[in-house]
Amino acid sequence: MKLVSTLLAASFAFATLGAAAFCACPYRTVFTQYGSGCSPLAMAAPTLSGDTVPSSTGCGIRLVFSVSICCGAPTNQWLFAGIQSLAVPMQDGCTLLASPDVLVPLPATIGPTKVIADLPPTPLFVGATLFLQGAVERQWNGGPSLQFTNGLEMHFDP
Numbered sequence: 001m002k003l004v005s006t007l008l009a010a011s012f013a014f015a016t017l018g019a020a021a022f023c024a025c026p027y028r029t030v031f032t033q034y035g036s037g038c039s040p041l042a043m044a045a046p047t048l049s050g051d052t053v054p055s056s057t058g059c060g061i062r063l064v065f066s067v068s069i070c071c072g073a074p075t076n077q078w079l080f081a082g083i084q085s086l087a088v089p090m091q092d093g094c095t096l097l098a099s100p101d102v103l104v105p106l107p108a109t110i111g112p113t114k115v116i117a118d119l120p121p122t123p124l125f126v127g128a129t130l131f132l133q134g135a136v137e138r139q140w141n142g143g144p145s146l147q148f149t150n151g152l153e154m155h156f157d158p
Contacts, residue, residue: 025059026123027156028052034085035151040092041140044068048079048134048149059119065134065149066112075144076137077106077113085131085151097151098131106134125156 029052037045046067053060067074082099090096106113119125134149 027126030155032153035097037149038094039147046149048152055118057118057121059121063115074108074136077108078135079104080133094148098133126158128156130154
């Protein structure tokens with residue numbers, strides 16, 4: 001009986017350590033906001049922020065894209081993701097702060113849109129950096145107007 005209980009305890013310990021090792025993320029995701037958002041309309045610019053969240057892979061992230069309530073409902077929203085930070089002047093005095101290598105359409109909503117993702121726990125991400133920015137299109141005074149968020153750097157530290 002003592003042998004069985006010792007084997008069960010050892011099996012439980014091995015399973016627990018194995019699960020913990022499987023869910024350990026080999027990198028730490030660090031978010032840094034840069035630049036400023038822009039709204040040519042008489043309202044606050046949209047914002048973009050990020051943080052880490054618990055996940056099955058141990059590498060969960062949450063991006064929060066917040067849009068103000070004032071002055072016409074948004075008709076389109078996008079999230080840009082790229083490997084370079086930029087400073088490209090856009091219409092109405094706004095600036096594109098992240099290279100749009102990947103363009104992700106988001107639901108056009110007022111308030112916060114949350115994107116939660118389980119990133120793969122691969123060491124290949126260590127040292128990599130992504131640059132993110134959001135854009136909102138609104139109909140205003142008979143025509144479309146674009147608003148841009150601040151930039152968000154997402155770096156994977158060892």
